[in-house]
Amino acid sequence: METSNDLPQVLLLKPPIDMLVFGQDRFPSDKFSFLKAWESPLPLDQFLQAHAQSVQAILISGGIPVTAEILGLLPALKMLMTTGAGLNHIHMPECRRRGIAVANAGSVPSEDVADLAVGLLIDVLRKVSASDRYVRGGLWTTNGDFTLGSKVGGKRVGIVGLGNIGSLVAKRLEAFGCRISYNSRKQKPSVSYPFYSNVHELAANSDVLIICCGLTDQTHHMIDKAVLSALGKEGVIVNIGRGDYY
Structure with a gap:
């Protein structure tokens, strides 16, 4: 019979929100x-070095950065899974170089994120x-x-990034008469919305x-003073992504 020490090890750098809410014992x-790196008294680099040959996968929650330095301490790593849709917190060039498989949540949270954007607005x-x-x-x-x-209906709404989530936001706000x-x-040929190649013009x-x-x-720092000035003092910005756009 295999003990927990014999099983493949999945590294958690910080506790996922589900563990915080429901307790660690609910995930056998x-x-x-x-x-669980946070349970060790060792500094993270020493902790990873101690388990360098046993960690085959990482599960990331909450946009925790996975840098090239962290990846370099895990030579046996084969797979990395993040519970969010974004990958900007993961050093993708190093993952590609080493052939580490990377998976994310895809479009699973898209509907909820689009609802949140409309709710915030x-x-x-x-x-x-x-x-x-x-x-x-x-x-x-x-x-x-x-x-x-101010009412929502009739507002001119500019969406920066008309991907999966952006399209869902647009669909919802169309129903408000925006x-x-x-x-x-x-530019997306299948979309009838006006397209602006420049964020300042948008x-x-x-x-x-x-x-x-x-x-x-x-996109780093793309929302600069010129964009804010073009939007005007009465303008509203809703940011539903993680990142330093300003």
């Missing part, structure tokens, strides 16, 4: 064992959270009525920018 397996325009704080702070009786919000335009790496023709693209060398 007779196929592999979890190697409604919250900002209608000032739901802001007015809630105003009332809870007792300011209604001393400062008078809270300022009115006018959709987009910026992407290239911002100048939008009331709202929704950032749906991944973080790459090309």
Whole structure:
């Protein structure tokens, strides 16, 4: 009978959210064992060196960075799985060089992320959270009525990155009567929305920018002062990705 020490080891750099919510005992397996880096008193590099020959897979949750340095300490690594859709936190060139298989969640969270984008936009325009704080702070009786919000319908919405999630966001906001335009790496012939090859031009023709693209060398700091100026003081930005776009 195999013990947990005999099973293939899957490295966890930090506890996945499911473990935090439901407890570690809810995830037993007779196929592999979890190697939990956060439980070790050793610094991470020493911990990885101690298990360098046994770690064959990594499970990543929450966009934890997997750098070339970390990969270099794991010569037996064959597979890397991230529970999110993005891969910008993983050093993909090193994975490709070594033939390490990389898998992500694909389109599984796309519908939920698109819903969140619309929810955030409604919250900002209608000032739901802001007015809630105003009332809870007792300011209604001393400062008078809270300022009115703005309707969603009719807004010019520019989507930066019309991929899977961006398309779902556009579909939802069309139902609100929003006018959709987009910026992407290239124009999509199957899409009827106006296309802007330049983010500054997109911002100048939008009331709202929704950032749906991944973080790459090309998108790093793409939302600069010129974009903010083109969008205007009354403009709204909704960022549903992880990354330093600003």
